[in-house]
Amino acid sequence: MKSKAILTVFALFTLFVISLNLVSAVVVSEVKQSQLLPGDQTNVQITLKNNLNDDVQDVSFNLVFTGTQFISIGSSEGSTDEIRSDKSKTFFFNIKSAQDIKPGNYNIPYTIVYTDIDDKVIQRQGSIGIVVSGKTELDFSVETEKPVIGESGKLTLKIINSGFGDLKFVNVKLRPQGFTLLGSDSDYIGTINSDDFETATFDVIFKEENARLIATVDFKDFDNNQQTRNIDLPITVYSKEKAIELGIIQKNNTWMYSIVAIVIVLIWFIYRAIRKRTKKRNQFKEA
DSSP states (O other), rough: OOHHHHHHHHHHHHHHHHHHHHHHEEEEEEEEEEEOOOEEEEEEEEEEEESSOOEEEEEEEEEEOOTSSOOOOOSSSSEEEETTTTTTTEEEEEEEEOOOOOEEEEEEEEEEEEOEEEEESSEEEEEEEEEEEEOOOOOEEEESSBBTTTTTTEEOOOOOOSSSSOEEEEEEEEEEEEEEEEOOOOEEEEETTEEEEEEEEEEEEESSSSSEEEEEEEEOOTTOOEEEEEEEEEEOOOOOOHHHHHTHHHHHHHHHHHHHHHHHHHHHHHHHHHHHHHHHHHHHHHO
């Protein structure tokens, strides 16, 4: 039991010493970057702070791009003669991301080297976080089913995500123009992955040829920013005559079939009446 207690105390003391060393050191205190898209470059500001009680000399900061999907545009190293105690120094770098990199959060390793007050060269490693954003690029198209005036059909909005980042919480709200909705005016889609598409379909009755699909599409982009796209697309709607001509709908011949049926029934009754008379005449002659 005593040995376990001693080991526990030693472990806690070691962690305490390590935490002191991390606080009392030259560390990365802040990282700022502009928006970075796949294949593009951006400026990164990295600030070092001297948390030691003494000044440090010959400070260098080096970004290590080996094994990453980033490269340096210009120097990957920044240096300064000294950083005074409790003071900071900011270095500026230009980096470029690979063309085929996926939007997301990435780490770039770094090395800090400096000389302390005892002329001892200290070296530390770590990594900074870099965010690659996904540019939002959307395409829209409209498809119809049975687009005939006075007929019930379907109206489908196709949303194509041609950008690098996924879209989330996608919702479509429709404003009817030239048609009547038979159900809800909104459709929640959810997520549209990059290089993919989703559709929102509505049951409608078309009222006029010059109809339009007017809608708003709300979503959150890769950076979790709320965005809205307004859509105004023409819809091709046909008159019944044109739809019959194009074979979209079939001509209604019910009235013709009804007349034919009535004529057949009349002929049958006339035939029976004539046959009845003929039979009576023949019976009369025989008598």
